[in-house]
Amino acid sequence: MSLVPTLCETISRARTDLRVGLPVVIDGHLVAAVETLTPARLADLRALGRVVLAITDRRAETLKARAYDGDLARVRVPGDADVAWLRAVADPSGDLMTPMKGPLFTDRPEDAGADVAAHRAAIGLAKSAQLLPALVIVAGVSAPPGLTALPAGPMLAQLAAETALAPVAAARLPLAAAERSQLHILRPADGGTEHYAVEIGSPRRDEPVLARLHSACFTGDVLGSLKCDCGPQLASALAAMGQAGDGVLLYLNQEGRGIGLANKMRAYGLQNQGFDTVEANHRLGFEDDERDFRLGAAMLRRMGFSAVRLMTNNPRKVAMMQAHGIEVVERVPLAVGRNRWNDAYLSVKAAKSGHLL
Numbered sequence: 001m002s003l004v005p006t007l008c009e010t011i012s013r014a015r016t017d018l019r020v021g022l023p024v025v026i027d028g029h030l031v032a033a034v035e036t037l038t039p040a041r042l043a044d045l046r047a048l049g050r051v052v053l054a055i056t057d058r059r060a061e062t063l064k065a066r067a068y069d070g071d072l073a074r075v076r077v078p079g080d081a082d083v084a085w086l087r088a089v090a091d092p093s094g095d096l097m098t099p100m101k102g103p104l105f106t107d108r109p110e111d112a113g114a115d116v117a118a119h120r121a122a123i124g125l126a127k128s129a130q131l132l133p134a135l136v137i138v139a140g141v142s143a144p145p146g147l148t149a150l151p152a153g154p155m156l157a158q159l160a161a162e163t164a165l166a167p168v169a170a171a172r173l174p175l176a177a178a179e180r181s182q183l184h185i186l187r188p189a190d191g192g193t194e195h196y197a198v199e200i201g202s203p204r205r206d207e208p209v210l211a212r213l214h215s216a217c218f219t220g221d222v223l224g225s226l227k228c229d230c231g232p233q234l235a236s237a238l239a240a241m242g243q244a245g246d247g248v249l250l251y252l253n254q255e256g257r258g259i260g261l262a263n264k265m266r267a268y269g270l271q272n273q274g275f276d277t278v279e280a281n282h283r284l285g286f287e288d289d290e291r292d293f294r295l296g297a298a299m300l301r302r303m304g305f306s307a308v309r310l311m312t313n314n315p316r317k318v319a320m321m322q323a324h325g326i327e328v329v330e331r332v333p334l335a336v337g338r339n340r341w342n343d344a345y346l347s348v349k350a351a352k353s354g355h356l357l
Contacts, residue, residue, distance in 0.1 A: 007150075007158055012191030014148045015129040024125070025149040029118040030141055033126055034090040034134040039083050042136070049138045051077045052107065053086060054119040056133050059285035062092060065104040069116050072123055074107040077136065090134030092283040093266060096273055115139050121152040124159045130260030133285040162294045162324070164189040165302055173198075177235075178242035186299055193253040197299055198238070201246030208329045210247035211308040212237040213296040213317050215254045218261055227268070229346060232337030237311050240332075248305065250296050257281070258290030276348045288353055293317050297324035313355045331356075 005013065014024045021036035023045070030048065032041060045051055053075040060066070060073035067073040075089065088094060089104070107115075115137075122135045143149065170184040175198070184197040203209040214237065220230030234249075241247025256264025263284055270280035278288050297320065300308065307327040310318060311334045318328045335357055338346055349355040 007154055008190050010148060010150060011125070011128075011155060011158060014125055014150055015191070017148050018126060018129050018131060023147060025143040025147050026121050026125075026155070027118040027150075027152045028140060028143070029115065029122070030138040030143060030147075031118070031122045031125075032136050033129070033131045034083075034086045034136060035132045037083055037086065037136060042083055042086075045136060045138050048141045052115075052119075052137050052139070053077050053089060054122055054135045054137055055090065056123060056285040058282040058287065059090070059092075059134065060104075060106070062095065062283045063089065063104055066106045068106060068108045069119075072116075072119055074115070074119055074137075076105045076107065086134075086136065090132050090285075091266070093269055095283065117152040117156075121150070121155050121159075124156055125150075127259075127286070127290065128159055130263060132263065132266075158190075162298065163192070163292075165195070165295070165298050167302065168194065175200075175238065175242070177238035184303065186302065188295075195253055195295060195299060196251040197303060198249040198251065199303070200238070200241040200244075200248070203246035203248060203305075205304040205306075208307040208309050208327070209305050210241055210244055210311065210332070211300065211305070212241075212247070212249045212311040212334070213252060213293060213321075214249055215252050215257070215291060218255060219264075226339055226341035227271075227345065228342055229337030233334050236334060236336045240311065248300070248303065248308075250299050252291070252293075252295055254291045254295075257288070258292065259284070259286050271345075276352075277345055278348060278352045289316070293320040294324050297321050297326045300326050313357055315354055315356065 017024050018033040021038060023030050023032040055073050057067035057071050065073050065075060119137060123133045126133045126135055165186040165188055168185040168187045170182055173181055173183040175181050178200045180201050182199045185194050187194045214234055217230035219225035220228045221234050224231055237249055255261045266284055267280035270283055281288055307329055309330040309332055310328045311332040313334055318331055321328050346357050350357040
């Protein structure tokens with residue numbers, strides 16, 4: 001029946017549930033995000049059974065907890081632990097002020113069996129919702145009616161799949177860098193935020209187009225932050241396309257390398273404590289870069305382009321374009337915006353993330 005939600009639609013609903021503090025059900029496990037958990041909800045979960053805290057191996061490494069399941073650790077929650085304790089384990093903001101949170105005991109695979117898939121799916125769902133990847137989970141309970149229920153395996157496969165994009169609207173939009181331009185809005189089928197394509201001039205579809213995959217950066221693009229090179233890269237790319245007479249700038253709403261603005265600000269707070277950008281992401285429980293550049297390839301294909309001259313310093317973007325049907329005939333360097341505030345940040349991007357700077 002067409003009125004029954006698809007798996008993709010159900011995942012989108014579950015993201016919203018976690019963000020507002022409502023638990024979801026994954027393979028018979030009640031799952032709630034620590035970031036939005038209330039004392040009342042924690043008490044309700046405790047009344048249903050043993051509570052376990054799922055965190056990523058990155059966060060577990062910071063806490064000196066054993067991640068027996070490779071990419072995640074399932075921490076045994078003490079009987080007297082409250083929401084403040086859970087958030088202290090999940091959020092590294094206070095790690096230096098209150099370093100002792102343990103010892104933290106974690107479950108081995110033989111302690112959980114099939115639980116691991118549900119825990120892994122819960123982490124993936126939290127990341128896709130741009131929440132801290134830390135969740136309290138109660139296994140083997142009869143879930144209250146009305147909660148969103150998901151199967152772990154199919155959900156993980158769906159989260160890993162390339163998202164379909166559909167054009168929503170397009171209109172002429174004269175820019176300071178190029179008066180002949182159009183703004184295209186494309187909406188992902190998974191219910192995520194729209195992404196934008198700025199088409200400069202009238203680029204031919206049968207020739208390589210000058211293109212830029214630019215990830216949203218509110219602090220750099222809008223506020224003029226000096227902590228990154230994003231604002232100057234955006235302005236320089238548009239200026240180059242305007243001077244050339246045509247080009248396509250894809251503006252991907254993947255703030256903070258895909259972790260969202262709130263987590264990006266948490267990472268900045270950690271950088272202020274002396275951690276570099278990669279270390280900060282790891283302490284939060286994320287990978288170096290959580291972005292999905294397949295979106296850029298899908299947008300280009302949707303607009304009729306098959307080959308690009310890609311403006312980037314990131315070899316990963318080149319590889320991703322090539323792997324998903326877009327020929328990169330040339331990498332055009334875009335090394336601009338270095339200053340005393342971001343010099344160390346750019347050096348770390350080169351040393352740890354392979355950027356060609």
